Amino acid sequence: MIKTIFFTVLTIAFFYIVWINNIFAPHEKYEMPPEHRKIAMDYKYAKEGRELFVQNCAACHSVRYDALYPTQVQANPMLASLQEKYGKVLPRDVYEAVFMNELNALKESFGKVPPDLSTIYLVKGPEYLYNFILEPQKVLPGTTMPPVMAGRPEETAKIIAYLRSVSEPPPQEKAKRNIMGVVTIGYLIVMGILIWLWRDRILKKMGLH
Amino acid sequence: MIGRWFNERAKLSELWQSQMVDYKVPKTLTFPYAFGVMALVAFLIQIISGIFLVMYYQPNIHTAFDSVNYTIMKEVPFMWLIRHVHAAGANFFLAIVYLHIFTGIYYNAYKKPRELTWIVGFFIYFVLLMTALSGYLLPWGQLSYWGMVVTTEIPTSIDSAPIIGKLKIGETISVWMKGGYELGQITLGRFFGLHIWLLPLILLGLVGFHFYLIRAHGITSPDGREIDKKKEGVPFHPYITLKEGAYLMGYLAVFFFFVFFYMKHFLPADNYDPANPFKTPAHIAPEWYLLAFYTMFRSIPDKFLGFVVFNLALLLLLILPFLDFSPLRSARNRPLFFVMFVVLVISSMALTILGTMPPTPTNALLGLIFTLAFLSFFISMPIISILEWGWYKAKGGSKND
Amino acid sequence: MEASRRDLLGVAVGGLGVLGAIGVLYPIVKVLSPSQASLAGARVEVDVSQIPDLQVRVVSWKGKPVFVVKLPQGFQWNGKRLNDQNAKLLQGQDAYALVAVCTHLGCVPLWKPQGEGEFNYPVFHCPCHGGFYSPWGDNIAGPPPRPLHVPPQKREGNKLIIGEAGFVKELT
Numbered sequence: 001m002i003k004t005i006f007f008t009v010l011t012i013a014f015f016y017i018v019w020i021n022n023i024f025a026p027h028e029k030y031e032m033p034p035e036h037r038k039i040a041m042d043y044k045y046a047k048e049g050r051e052l053f054v055q056n057c058a059a060c061h062s063v064r065y066d067a068l069y070p071t072q073v074q075a076n077p078m079l080a081s082l083q084e085k086y087g088k089v090l091p092r093d094v095y096e097a098v099f100m101n102e103l104n105a106l107k108e109s110f111g112k113v114p115p116d117l118s119t120i121y122l123v124k125g126p127e128y129l130y131n132f133i134l135e136p137q138k139v140l141p142g143t144t145m146p147p148v149m150a151g152r153p154e155e156t157a158k159i160i161a162y163l164r165s166v167s168e169p170p171p172q173e174k175a176k177r178n179i180m181g182v183v184t185i186g187y188l189i190v191m192g193i194l195i196w197l198w199r200d201r202i203l204k205k206m207g208l209h
Numbered sequence: 210m211i212g213r214w215f216n217e218r219a220k221l222s223e224l225w226q227s228q229m230v231d232y233k234v235p236k237t238l239t240f241p242y243a244f245g246v247m248a249l250v251a252f253l254i255q256i257i258s259g260i261f262l263v264m265y266y267q268p269n270i271h272t273a274f275d276s277v278n279y280t281i282m283k284e285v286p287f288m289w290l291i292r293h294v295h296a297a298g299a300n301f302f303l304a305i306v307y308l309h310i311f312t313g314i315y316y317n318a319y320k321k322p323r324e325l326t327w328i329v330g331f332f333i334y335f336v337l338l339m340t341a342l343s344g345y346l347l348p349w350g351q352l353s354y355w356g357m358v359v360t361t362e363i364p365t366s367i368d369s370a371p372i373i374g375k376l377k378i379g380e381t382i383s384v385w386m387k388g389g390y391e392l393g394q395i396t397l398g399r400f401f402g403l404h405i406w407l408l409p410l411i412l413l414g415l416v417g418f419h420f421y422l423i424r425a426h427g428i429t430s431p432d433g434r435e436i437d438k439k440k441e442g443v444p445f446h447p448y449i450t451l452k453e454g455a456y457l458m459g460y461l462a463v464f465f466f467f468v469f470f471y472m473k474h475f476l477p478a479d480n481y482d483p484a485n486p487f488k489t490p491a492h493i494a495p496e497w498y499l500l501a502f503y504t505m506f507r508s509i510p511d512k513f514l515g516f517v518v519f520n521l522a523l524l525l526l527l528i529l530p531f532l533d534f535s536p537l538r539s540a541r542n543r544p545l546f547f548v549m550f551v552v553l554v555i556s557s558m559a560l561t562i563l564g565t566m567p568p569t570p571t572n573a574l575l576g577l578i579f580t581l582a583f584l585s586f587f588i589s590m591p592i593i594s595i596l597e598w599g600w601y602k603a604k605g606g607s608k609n610d
Numbered sequence: 611m612e613a614s615r616r617d618l619l620g621v622a623v624g625g626l627g628v629l630g631a632i633g634v635l636y637p638i639v640k641v642l643s644p645s646q647a648s649l650a651g652a653r654v655e656v657d658v659s660q661i662p663d664l665q666v667r668v669v670s671w672k673g674k675p676v677f678v679v680k681l682p683q684g685f686q687w688n689g690k691r692l693n694d695q696n697a698k699l700l701q702g703q704d705a706y707a708l709v710a711v712c713t714h715l716g717c718v719p720l721w722k723p724q725g726e727g728e729f730n731y732p733v734f735h736c737p738c739h740g741g742f743y744s745p746w747g748d749n750i751a752g753p754p755p756r757p758l759h760v761p762p763q764k765r766e767g768n769k770l771i772i773g774e775a776g777f778v779k780e781l782t
Contacts, residue, residue, distance in 0.1 A: 007554075014558045015304065018497045018565070019467075019474045025565040065279050089279050093271035112487075119278055122481040167481075169283075180290075181469025185462050187633070191626050192458030198619040199451035208443055261641055285645060287637035 030127035030139075039157035040126045040164065043171050049162025052155050056148050057117075060106055064089055065118035066166050072102040110144040121167040126160050133159070225446075228424075233442025234449055235430040242428070243456045244309035250457055251302035252416065256409065258295040261288070266347065268401035270394050273349040274483045293468045296475045299341055301464050303498040306334060314529070315550055317538045318429045324530035326422040331527045333415045336408055341498065343404040346397065350480030354392060355493045357400075361386045363506070366516035374513070391486065433538030500564030501557050505583070507568055508576030518580065525587035532587055535594035536601045545593045549586045556582035653773040658705035664732065666721040668710060671761060671772050675710040675718055677734075678770060679745060687745060689731045696746040696757045699778060707772045708747040709759040709781075712736040719743060719758075734758070757782075 017023060032040075039045055053061075054068070062069045067088050073079060078098055082090055096103060107113050121129065131138070133156045136145040149156045169177070216222050265285060267276040281288040310330070313319060319327035346357045364386070367379035388395035430436050443449075467475065479490050495503050502519040509515035525532065533546075540547045556579040563576050654671045656678050661667050663682035668675050681704050691697075700706045710718050717738035726735040726742075733750070734743035742751040747758030764776015 010554065010558070011308070014561075017562060019300070020471070022562075022565055024562055025567075064275075065283065089275060091272050092275060116483075119481040119483075123478050125478070169289075177290075177469060181465065184465045184469065184633070187626070187630060188458045188462040188465065191623070191630065192455045192462065194619060194623050194626065195451055195458065196455040198623050199447055199455065201619055202447050202451070206447075208448065261638070264642075286640045286643070288641055290637060291641065 030125075030131045032127040032130045033153070036130065036153055036157040037126065039154065040130065040160040042161060043165060045158040045161035046165035047162075049158040049160070049165070052159050053162050056155075057159065060110070060114040062116045063118050063163075063166055064092075064095070064116050069099075070102065070106065070114075072105065073099045076102065112144075114145075117163060117166075119167055121160070121163040126164070129160050129163065130156060229446040229450065230444045232424075232445040233438040234428045234445055235436045236441060236443045236448070237431055238428065238449065239431050240456070241308065241312040241315075242431075243453045244305055244312055245423075246453050247457060247460050248302065248305045248309055249416070250460070251298060251305050252412070254294060254298045255302060258291045258298060259405065259409075261291045262295055263405055268347070268397055270349060270397055270484075273347065273397065277348045278481065290468070293472055293476075297464065297467045297472060299344060300475050300496075300498070301467075303337065303341060305460075306337060307498070310334065311554060314553070315540045316429055316431055317433060317533070317540070317546075319530040320533070320538055321530075323422070323426055323429070326419060326426070327530050328527065329415055329419045329422060333412060333419060335523070336412050336415065338499065340404060340408040340412065341496070343400040343408065345496065346400045347404065348480060349397065349484045351482040351484055351488075351490045352477055352480040352493065354484035354486070355489055356495060357392055357396070359493055360495070361392070363516065366506075366512040369512040369516075371513075429538075431539060432541050494564060497561055497565075500562075501560035501583075504560040504564040504576045505580045507564075508573050508580055518584075522583065525584070529587065529590070532590035533594055534591070535597040536606060537597050543593070543597065545589075545596065549589050549593065552582055553586040556580075556586075653771065656707075656770045656772065657768050658770050659768040661705070664723050669707075669772070671707070671709075676761060676772060677708045677710045677721065677747075677758075678705065678772075679708065679721075680705045681745065685745075687731060689729060689733065689744060690750045691744065691748065692750050693748055693757065695782075696748045696760060697744065699760060699782070700746050703765070703777060705765070705770050706746075706778075707761055707763050707770060709761055711759070712738065712741055712754060713749065713756050713758060714739055714741050714753045 050066075050068075053063070058068060058074070059071050062073070067083065069079065076099060082094065082098060086094065103113050124132070128139070130153070132140065132145075133149050134147070134153060135150075136143050136147055149159070168174070262281065265276060265281050265288060267273055277292070281292050283289070313327065313330070342357075342360060346353045361383050364382040365379040367382070368374045368377055384390060386396075387393075388399060427435075427438070436442060479492070482490070494500065502522065505519045505522060506515040509518055535543070535546075537543050537546075540550050559579045560576065560583060563572055563579065566572050651670070652672050654669055654676075656667065656669055658678065658680055661678060661680040663680055664685075665680055667678045667680075669678060670676065683704070685704075696708070712719050714736065715738065717736055719734040719736040719741065721732075722729075722735050723732045725731050726733055729742060729751075732745050734745070734747065736742070736752065736754070740752045741749065741754040743749050743754070743758055747760065749755070749757050760778050760782045761772050762775045762780050763770060763772045763778045764774050765771070
């Protein structure tokens with residue numbers, strides 16, 4: 001009994017550390033004022049955030065998964081016919097080949113093509129993005145990202161809400177997935193209990209227990 | 210009625226009767242005995258989820274990332290779920306296999322006549338690691354790419370050896386694995402082929418052989434004795450089938466909890482960043498299931514020696530049935546073995562956790578200590594065996610028991 | 611009493627098992643179903659004011675090639691007629707769509723506004739086995755057994771919308 005408990009606790013503790021919360025290897029935490037965090041996590045700011053993105057960020061950054069391209073690319077007449085042929089998300093090599101001139105111009109200005117931001121919310125999280133967009137040099141010294149949103153934290157939060165809407169499913173879909181999860185797990189627990197009880201009955205009938 | 214027609218011709222109910230009902234097993238099987246069937250179910254889950262992923266994934270370095278993060282995760286209905294299942298499933302499969310291995314070590318399931326079962330099992334583990342590694346490259350994110358860069362660099366440690374290092378065998382192997390000097394389309398293409406059919410096919414064959422060997426010899430009893438099947442055995446069905454069936458539901462409940470609510474570790478943030486050969490991520494390390502070997506490799510100052518040690522760890526695992534030649538079976542009856550088993554478990558866990566921590570001098574020292582502790586389990590086996598042979602003979606036991 | 615309780619449990623396990631199987635099959639069926647994007651291809655809009663008179667544009671509709679024919683004002687055609695099926699259906703339309711798949715063995719016919727072979731007036735000519743169709747797709751010579759199929763279509767100003775019921779209600 002002691003052995004069972006010992007090994008069970010050890011196993012659970014191990015997987016807790018490795019899969020859930022590694023207390024031995026903390027990662028950097030960034031601060032974000034709660035009122036702005038609320039804006040960033042609120043889906044209804046995504047639309048305004050998109051407009052702000054187009055005004056402030058789209059000069060250099062694309063959001064390919066939302067068919068949002070840098071202003072120079074947007075102005076190129078090839079874009080429409082490409083989108084007709086390939087659909088919403090242009091294959092990356094096609095995009096980079098057709099708009100090579102526009103992308104090279106960006107590369108000249110910034111040292112590299114400003115990254116596509118379709119999944120950046122998932123990579124960095126809202127707190128990092130908030131700090132980086134407001135004060136790029138503080139978070140990543142030597143970066144060529146200009147402080148375009150300096151002094152505008154609330155609008156930055158709305159832009160983050162937009163980026164979140166591109167990376168994550170909308171609240172209704174999230175709710176659906178949560179329900180699916182609860183139903184699946186509930187089903188499995190019920191099935192497990194039923195099978196156990198059924199087995200008990202069968203074994204009793206067979207005289208084996 | 211159709212059932213009867215089919216059964217008369219396929220003789221399935223006779224097969225069922227002989228293989229599942231007449232097959233007798235010890236009544237005293239404990240919970241860890243279920244890890245084997247859980248591993249099989251985990252394997253099946255990977256195959257089925259993989260079948261659907263392969264319909265949408267594109268093994269091309271320009272479109273791979275988008276095929277996963279747009280087509281699969283956002284566009285096709287329910288594909289996000291299948292991807293979650295496959296990613297979480299890989300981790301669960303390896304976790305269950307590790308628990309299964311440690312269970313086998315604890316109960317000495319590798320002893321005569323089951324040494325071959327153990328050896329086949331080792332190769333299943335090894336091929337599984339290759340499958341996991343090749344699969345992780347496919348999404349072509351930053352961690353996929355750079356993780357593979359690090360992995361394909363490991364053979365170059367051979368070139369740090371005195372004398373034979375001059376032959377540059379390590380570099381040759383590394384370039385051969387990648388299909389060139391850098392990771393590119395050729396690498397992705399071949400790892401894709403390996404991952405989706407060759408390695409799974411080999412796994413299927415090995416698992417089939419493993420099952421045959423298990424059935425050929427029957428299940429070991431937790432206290433090490435071979436049971437008298439007629440007197441003490443219970444029919445596999447329904448005693449074990451339904452018990453493990455219920456346990457399986459529990460396993461799947463835990464599994465789907467992660468699939469729906471906690472994918473953070475199985476879909477790490479940095480892998481949502483598309484692979485960039487010119488930008489190395491701040492933290493690259495292998496996935497948890499390889500971290501113990503990584504820590505062993507990292508803790509030893511000499512690169513070649515580090516390479517030798519972690520390969521040695523694998524080799525010692527393979528030849529365990531021959532290192533432990535004691536007549537006694539099962540940790541329940543062997544206090545010395547039990548102590549060393551605990552040392553093995555704790556050092557494996559510690560090595561894994563150390564792998565997640567930055568390589569400070571303290572951590573390197575701890576890594577070295579736990580590496581030695583890990584190896585000491587295997588080194589102690591012959592010593593314990595000799596001691597136990599002494600006690601066994603003193604009690605009147607003989608070599609011919 | 612005991613036997614019936616066990617049966618109830620057995621039935622419960624079996625029933626839930628079936629439910630579980632359906633629960634697994636449902637996402638699998640949805641995963642394989644055509645996407646919104648491809649289903650959207652079932653509706654194609656063509657601006658017919660951009661097509662010059664007596665010319666034919668080829669577009670794709672539901673994976674098939676489709677002719678969009680533009681006839682000039684007051685177009686008269688006195689060619690050979692075997693049947694008037696399409697001509698009647700498309701009467702009065704100066705622009706319409708025809709499925710560009712020969713009803714003989716499936717090749718894509720060619721539009722010959724200057725005529726072809728024995729016909730010196732506009733015809734569709736299928737080069738594979740020498741089938742001929744009128745500008746409205748009615749078969750007039752060669753192996754084709756029936757006129758070209760006409761997809762459901764409607765007209766809104768300068769736009770011909772293929773895939774929605776209008777002056778042609780359903781695929782012929």
